[in-house]
Amino acid sequence: MDVLINLVLFGMMVTTALAILRMRRLFAVVMLSGVFSLLSALLFVTLDAVDVAFTEAAVGAGISTVLLLGTMALTSRKEKMPRKFSPIPLLVVVVTGAVLIYGTLDMPSFGSADSPAQTHVAAQYLERTPKDTGVPNVVTAILASYRGYDTFGETVVVFTAAVGVLILIGGFARRRDEEEEGTD
Amino acid sequence: MTLEFILGHLNYWLFIILMMTGFYIVVSRGNYVKKIVGLNIFQVSVFMFYISIGKVQGGTAPIFPVDLNIDPNVVYSNPLPHVLILTAIVVGVATTALGLALVVRIREEYGSIEEDDILEIEQHIQAEENSEHGSAMGGRA
Numbered sequence: 225m226d227v228l229i230n231l232v233l234f235g236m237m238v239t240t241a242l243a244i245l246r247m248r249r250l251f252a253v254v255m256l257s258g259v260f261s262l263l264s265a266l267l268f269v270t271l272d273a274v275d276v277a278f279t280e281a282a283v284g285a286g287i288s289t290v291l292l293l294g295t296m297a298l299t300s301r302k303e304k305m306p307r308k309f310s311p312i313p314l315l316v317v318v319v320t321g322a323v324l325i326y327g328t329l330d331m332p333s334f335g336s337a338d339s340p341a342q343t344h345v346a347a348q349y350l351e352r353t354p355k356d357t358g359v360p361n362v363v364t365a366i367l368a369s370y371r372g373y374d375t376f377g378e379t380v381v382v383f384t385a386a387v388g389v390l391i392l393i394g395g396f397a398r399r400r401d402e403e404e405e406g407t408d
Numbered sequence: 409m410t411l412e413f414i415l416g417h418l419n420y421w422l423f424i425i426l427m428m429t430g431f432y433i434v435v436s437r438g439n440y441v442k443k444i445v446g447l448n449i450f451q452v453s454v455f456m457f458y459i460s461i462g463k464v465q466g467g468t469a470p471i472f473p474v475d476l477n478i479d480p481n482v483v484y485s486n487p488l489p490h491v492l493i494l495t496a497i498v499v500g501v502a503t504t505a506l507g508l509a510l511v512v513r514i515r516e517e518y519g520s521i522e523e524d525d526i527l528e529i530e531q532h533i534q535a536e537e538n539s540e541h542g543s544a545m546g547g548r549a
Contacts, residue, residue: 227415234422241429241449250441257445264452272469272485273459279497280452287501288448295441295508299515303439304522313436321428325421333416335465337483342464346486354476362470362487367494378495385502392509399516 226270233267248303254292261285275363419460427453438523440511444504451500455493462486 240260247253261284268277332339349370350362359365367375430453433446463485470487472478515521518529 227418230419230422234426237426238429241426241433244442244445244449245429245433245437250439253442253445257448260449261452264456267456268459271456271459271463272467273462273490273493274469274471276455276459276490276493276497279494280455283497283501284448284452288504291501291505291508292441292445295511298512299441299521303437303442304524310436313432316435317428317432320431321424324424324427328417328420328424331417331420333413334419334460335463335467336416337464337467339461341461341489342486346462346488349487350470350484354472354478358476360472360474360476362472362484363490363494366487366491371491374495378498381499382502385506388506389509392506392513 229270230267233263233270237263237267248305250296250301250303251293253303254289254296257292258285258289261288275361420457423453423457423460426456440514440521440523441508444507444511447507448500448504451496455496458489458493458496462489 237260240256240263244253244256244260247256261280265277265281265285268274268280332341336342349366353359353362353365357365357369359369427450430446430449430451433449434443437443437446464483467483467485470484470490511521514526518526520526520529
């Protein structure tokens with residue numbers, strides 16, 4: 225049953241990705257990228273990662289789409305006619321994919337309970353969290369308590385990105401006004 | 409290659425196919441907004457790959473009952489990849505925002521967000537500069 229749900233969700237996601245590849249109207253591309261994020265959130269739920277699904281639906285499908293729409297409004301709404309088909313990108317992509325698939329052959333099976341990822345420290349975290357923190361949600365406990373400093377580091381990254389965005393497009397309206405005065 | 413092996417690894421291959429679709433959008437399309445959408449698809453595929461590593465067959469989400477009365481027979485999935493990917497999603501949006509700001513800036517400077525157009529303009533500027541330097545050297549350069 226799980227495999228079936230995964231396959232259906234995956235089929236929908238590949239269709240969405242191919243539609244994004246073919247579409248030339250950027251508005252449709254942006255909307256489809258939101259659809260893609262929501263579908264991936266569904267897949268996260270089937271993979272037991274409910275917190276990740278929340279975040280993906282809110283941040284990935286919500287904020288990303290708003291940012292993309294804003295960019296579209298400030299730039300252009302249509303993609304130029306695609307360049308002539310070139311086999312080189314396709315070749316690069318197929319070779320990279322083949323190498324990655326070769327790499328997965330040595331991996332433990334999906335969902336196996338004795339894979340290295342499950343047998344290392346994960347069990348320790350699950351065992352200690354109720355005693356150490358008293359928080360029922362283990363993901364929250366690790367994020368905010370055990371790995372609080374890493375989350376602080378994440379905040380620093382977001383802050384840096386915000387400063388970068390402000391520096392890049394801070395004076396957008398002012399520059400545009402000056403330009404209009406210059407052309408008149 | 410048994411059926412069991414294929415079923416156990418099918419998920420990884422599906423994610424790789426999706427990842428490569430995103431990669432193909434990035435390298436084959438010239439529109440910068442579309443390139444960023446392709447990067448997002450690539451990124452989400454990597455997230456799904458990580459999350460699928462943490463899945464335990466027959467497990468459930470790593471959230472205990474509120475009274476913390478934990479039934480030892482319940483299997484919980486690995487919470488560590490979830491924490492890592494939660495951080496990665498937020499950082500991913502931050503980098504997307506930065507990339508989109510660059511796109512807006514490029515459009516302001518060049519009047520286009522198509523790679524072909526911008527390369528053409530760049531070549532033009534380069535040629536003009538070269539001829540300028542050449543005449544400054546008295547046509548000997």
